[in-house]
Amino acid sequence: MAEHKIKYDRQLRIWGELGQVALEKASICLLNCGPTGSETLKNLVLGGIGSITVIDGSKVDEGDLGNNFMLDESSIGHPKAKCVCSFLQELNDSVNAKFIEEYPEKLLESNPSFFAQFSLVIATQLMENSVVKLDRICREANIMLIIARSYGLTGLVRISVKEHAVIETKPDHFLDDLRLNNPWPELKSFADTIDLNTPDPVAHKHIPYVIILVRIAEEWEKSHGGTLPSTRDEKKEFKELIKSKMAAIDEDNYKEAIEASFKLFAPRGISSNLQKIISDNRVELDSTSSDFWVMVAALKEFISNEGGGEPPLEGSIPDMTSSTEHYVNLQMIYQAKAEADYQIIESKVRNILKTIGRDTQSISKAAIKSFCRNARKLTVCRYRSIQEEFTAPNSSELQKYLTDEDYSLAVGFYILLRAADRFAANYNSFPGQFDGEMDEDISRLKTTAVSLLNDLGCNGTTLTEDLINEMCRFGAAEIHAVAAFIGGIASQEVIKLITKQFIPMSGTFIFNGIDHKSQLLSL
Amino acid sequence: MASFGGQVSRSRDLDKLLLRPGHLVGPDFDPGTDLREGLKEFVKILVVGAGGLGCELLKDLALSGFRHLEVIDMDRIEVSNLNRQFLFRLQDVGKPKAEVAAQRVMERVSGVNIVPHFCRIEDKEIDFYSDFSIIALGLDSIEARSYINSVACSFLEYEDDDTPKGESIKPMVDGGTEGFKGHARVILPGKTPCFECTIWLFPPQVKFPLCTLAETPRTAAHCIEYAHLIKWDEVHGGKAFDPDEPDHMNWVYSEALKRADLFGIPGVTYQLTQGVVKNIIPAIASTNAIISAACALETLKIASDCSKTLSNYLTYNGAEGLHTKVTEFVRDKDCLVCGPGALVELDMSTTLQKFIELLEEHPKLLLSKASISHKGKNLYMQAPPILEEQTRSNLTQPLFHLIGKKTRDVVHATGTISKNGTKTSSLKKVRIVFTGVDGTAEMDMVSGA
Numbered sequence: 014m015a016e017h018k019i020k021y022d023r024q025l026r027i028w029g030e031l032g033q034v035a036l037e038k039a040s041i042c043l044l045n046c047g048p049t050g051s052e053t054l055k056n057l058v059l060g061g062i063g064s065i066t067v068i069d070g071s072k073v074d075e076g077d078l079g080n081n082f083m084l085d086e087s088s089i090g091h092p093k094a095k096c097v098c099s100f101l102q103e104l105n106d107s108v109n110a111k112f113i114e115e116y117p118e119k120l121l122e123s124n125p126s127f128f129a130q131f132s133l134v135i136a137t138q139l140m141e142n143s144v145v146k147l148d149r150i151c152r153e154a155n156i157m158l159i160i161a162r163s164y165g166l167t168g169l170v171r172i173s174v175k176e177h178a179v180i181e182t183k184p185d186h187f188l189d190d191l192r193l194n195n196p197w198p199e200l201k202s203f204a205d206t207i208d209l210n211t212p213d214p215v216a217h218k219h220i221p222y223v224i225i226l227v228r229i230a231e232e233w234e235k236s237h238g239g240t241l242p243s244t245r246d247e248k249k250e251f252k253e254l255i256k257s258k259m260a261a262i263d264e265d266n267y268k269e270a271i272e273a274s275f276k277l278f279a280p281r282g283i284s285s286n287l288q289k290i291i292s293d294n295r296v297e298l299d300s301t302s303s304d305f306w307v308m309v310a311a312l313k314e315f316i317s318n319e320g321g322g323e324p325p326l327e328g329s330i331p332d333m334t335s336s337t338e339h340y341v342n343l344q345m346i347y348q349a350k351a352e353a354d355y356q357i358i359e360s361k362v363r364n365i366l367k368t369i370g371r372d373t374q375s376i377s378k379a380a381i382k383s384f385c386r387n388a389r390k391l392t393v394c395r396y397r398s399i400q401e402e403f404t405a406p407n408s409s410e411l412q413k414y415l416t417d418e419d420y421s422l423a424v425g426f427y428i429l430l431r432a433a434d435r436f437a438a439n440y441n442s443f444p445g446q447f448d449g450e451m452d453e454d455i456s457r458l459k460t461t462a463v464s465l466l467n468d469l470g471c472n473g474t475t476l477t478e479d480l481i482n483e484m485c486r487f488g489a490a491e492i493h494a495v496a497a498f499i500g501g502i503a504s505q506e507v508i509k510l511i512t513k514q515f516i517p518m519s520g521t522f523i524f525n526g527i528d529h530k531s532q533l534l535s536l
Numbered sequence: 537m538a539s540f541g542g543q544v545s546r547s548r549d550l551d552k553l554l555l556r557p558g559h560l561v562g563p564d565f566d567p568g569t570d571l572r573e574g575l576k577e578f579v580k581i582l583v584v585g586a587g588g589l590g591c592e593l594l595k596d597l598a599l600s601g602f603r604h605l606e607v608i609d610m611d612r613i614e615v616s617n618l619n620r621q622f623l624f625r626l627q628d629v630g631k632p633k634a635e636v637a638a639q640r641v642m643e644r645v646s647g648v649n650i651v652p653h654f655c656r657i658e659d660k661e662i663d664f665y666s667d668f669s670i671i672a673l674g675l676d677s678i679e680a681r682s683y684i685n686s687v688a689c690s691f692l693e694y695e696d697d698d699t700p701k702g703e704s705i706k707p708m709v710d711g712g713t714e715g716f717k718g719h720a721r722v723i724l725p726g727k728t729p730c731f732e733c734t735i736w737l738f739p740p741q742v743k744f745p746l747c748t749l750a751e752t753p754r755t756a757a758h759c760i761e762y763a764h765l766i767k768w769d770e771v772h773g774g775k776a777f778d779p780d781e782p783d784h785m786n787w788v789y790s791e792a793l794k795r796a797d798l799f800g801i802p803g804v805t806y807q808l809t810q811g812v813v814k815n816i817i818p819a820i821a822s823t824n825a826i827i828s829a830a831c832a833l834e835t836l837k838i839a840s841d842c843s844k845t846l847s848n849y850l851t852y853n854g855a856e857g858l859h860t861k862v863t864e865f866v867r868d869k870d871c872l873v874c875g876p877g878a879l880v881e882l883d884m885s886t887t888l889q890k891f892i893e894l895l896e897e898h899p900k901l902l903l904s905k906a907s908i909s910h911k912g913k914n915l916y917m918q919a920p921p922i923l924e925e926q927t928r929s930n931l932t933q934p935l936f937h938l939i940g941k942k943t944r945d946v947v948h949a950t951g952t953i954s955k956n957g958t959k960t961s962s963l964k965k966v967r968i969v970f971t972g973v974d975g976t977a978e979m980d981m982v983s984g985a
Contacts, residue, residue, distance in 0.1 A: 022616045104622055166833075332754055332755050488552045494599075497592070498825075501826035502854070527844050529720075529860070
């Protein structure tokens with residue numbers, strides 16, 4: 014297994030062993046294996062996804078060799094699913110790769126329960142009516158769905174999942190959980206043991222800024238009726254106060270204290286995002302509630318009782334100028350508080366599990382620990398069904414996009430991608446698919462787009478002639494570089510959904526290959 | 537999707553973009569079979585780097601209508617490449633990346649020719665790079681980007697009014713990734729900012745102060761760097777540390793563990809030790825695919841004008857939701873790399889030797905041990921010894937004679953510069969003007985030169 018660790022080293026540094034295990038357990042179904050689908054799976058197979066099932070009913074022709082790297086001359090005339098599957102298998106023999114030679118549209122009709130066996134379905138180059146059907150099936154079976162489409166120099170990616178809760182959101186920038194604005198007794202008494210006026214200059218410049226801030230805040234509170242600085246002037250004054258305590262101008266710890274003073278000024282309590290999560294009606298539990306909501310219920314109790322309005326402490330501190338001894342001691346104080354908070358949450362979780370009739374040990378200590386460590390960063394993503402988006406899009410958002418210059422190309426492509434599917438349903442070919450019918454197709458596409466806009470309640474809105482012309486010029490071409498871009502995004506989102514780490518995209522991503530001003534539309 | 541009958545050719549999909557007139561296209565777009573055949577026959581693209589981005593770029597370009605590709609990379613394949621560098625297999629470990637990558641793509645995509653170069657980018661003559669229509673960069677180091685950028689910009693010529701000469705512009709597309717994030721950019725030297733104009737986009741790597749490592753370690757990384765930077769030399773004397781030598785890495789790891797135990801610091805692991813010592817950047821297939829695809833698409837657009845181009849810097853972030861952003865950076869008009877060049881005024885009698893010394897003192901250049909070339913011809917080469925010997929006699933010649941008695945011209949100087957205490961090789965454009973010649977003489981005499 015040493016080789017496994019070395020092979021996946023660069024990604025294990027991102028999602029860790031647990032993320033990797035989740036990927037290796039996942040089974041993915043791909044619908045249509047043109048370049049968009051093939052490229053999506055390529056990225057997942059390389060990363061060691063558990064199993065893939067490729068579904069495509071077509072045979073390989075000469076044109077496919079011009080845009081799909083998972084085919085070669087010997088593939089011509091053979092089932093595309095079979096050829097792509099075998100080239101994908103070459104990339105990683107620990108992946109279980111299967112294929113079914115069948116058109117997805119037929120499978121949707123003949124065997125809808127087929128999809129229930131997978132963790133996630135990736136639908137590529139699938140037309141509107143089939144996407145709606147598939148989405149309904151996946152939602153009923155609680156299977157995650159990603160839709161990916163490449164079309165000339167545009168395309169889209171959309172996630173459809175009822176609810177996706179993330180504990181390990183791993184944001185890049187997030188305020189350290191130092192509780193400087195609300196220190197607990199042990200932190201205060203530790204701070205009091207350190208002599209801020211020590212005559213030893215080496216000791217003075219190795220007092221960690223956390224201690225400096227806690228102590229100066231105490232001093233401030235005494236002279237300000239127990240309140241911390243809140244106005245601009247007070248904050249400025251506070252920083253001056255820190256400065257006045259410096260023994261020399263080169264004391265990095267004091268400079269860090271001044272820079273970090275905003276952490277002290279931050280309001281106490283929880284963020285609006287976390288408030289929303291603990292107020293969600295899923296906190297009303299029953300025996301079918303997920304582990305996530307059970308833990309949220311425990312968190313809610315903690316915040317309003319033991320936590321005194323605060324979530325459990327994260328328990329880690331950033332590096333800061335300090336003597337080793339102070340730093341290690343400080344680390345232990347933070348860890349001890351985090352451990353104590355965790356103990357309380359754990360017992361609440363066990364109690365709750367008992368109340369709702371579940372095995373009290375059915376959520377592991379490790380899971381609860383991770384939940385506590387990330388309590389401030391929890392995220393819940395919900396996605397509208399495709400049917401809802403298609404029939405009742407968020408009209409105020411849509412109006413906003415249609416009138417906002419930054420969105421004009423992206424929303425135009427959104428409308429035209431949908432219009433192209435309507436067009437194909439009516440005329441049995443995509444606009445501009447054949448050279449001889451360009452002029453006629455342009456006016457037909459325009460009519461189709463106008464009627465779609467009317468259906469969406471955007472009467473009177475028109476799309477530019479330029480964009481309609483471009484869409485017809487694209488003629489449903491699947492350009493390899495565009496497919497690789499769209500496939501890359503789709504696979505990245507699959508990884509986030511499967512590992513339950515990082516925050517997946519929201520809304521519909523519209524790729525704009527003209528000037529790369531792509532947009533996310535929340536419809 | 538249903539298929540509709542008719543004749544199919546391999547360029548079925550690309551033809552839609554290349555053969556049909558468009559409305560949102562580049563100014564010189566001339567659709568037709570000539571364009572398609574022109575991309576095949578006359579456009580030559582260099583891919584720099586055959587790693588995570590390079591493998592993707594080769595595939596993408598081979599499927600974007602190009603037939604003549606070359607790839608340069610000095611590295612050999614390692615096991616830890618296999619999670620993303622999809623052209624390589626376990627049995628390829630140890631082989632040169634450029635050669636295996638070129639071979640795999642040619643096996644798969646018939647008609648494409650890829651010439652591999654298994655060497656350092658600095659090993660090639662400057663002229664090698666002038667041969668390509670577009671240079672696509674798939675690199676992971678600032679130094680290498682900076683070098684290729686300086687080479688591409690060295691081909692740039694200016695008109696007297698300081699506008700760039702169109703045919704001398706060597707376009708570059710550049711990509712970079714880290715974890716779920718990346719960037720893609722288009723560099724048209726003289727028109728859009730070059731790598732050096734926006735060098736501030738790459739902040740210098742944070743290094744720990746040695747006194748922290750020696751006296752007040754606090755984190756696992758401090759313990760590792762202590763073992764790596766201080767303890768290793770103390771114990772091993774003159775023996776150089778080699779990060780690719782497993783024994784060396786194990787030694788650093790065990791020393792770091794001992795130090796961490798001594799100070800009560802948690803978190804030293806073998807994985808972290810490797811990460812800190814080798815400065816490993818996490819990398820995954822999907823991000824490389826996204827960024828390379830954007831670069832390849834821009835390459836196609838630059839070569840064909842079949843759409844507008846990215847202007848000029850795309851950032852992608854998939855870590856928190858999905859964010860893409862296009863920023864239009866502006867050129868640094870005084871850029872020594874892509875600008876009209878550093879102006880050096882010389883006397884007609886100034887020897888090449890004296891000129892090289894002047895470059896060392898020139899406040900804008902500070903270029904030491906420079907080799908000098910003029911229109912691709914070596915005037916003086918510091919290395920290798922054989923070239924040094926061949927060009928040595930030029931040192932005592934007046935530069936004015938060496939460049940064919942022209943009163944103003946451009947020469948290129950490759951030497952070393954010191955940046956934050958480390959020496960890096962750098963190629964600079966130097967605009968020379970001779971005083972004391974004909975008309976210019978009087979003007980400069982008046983100014984007291």
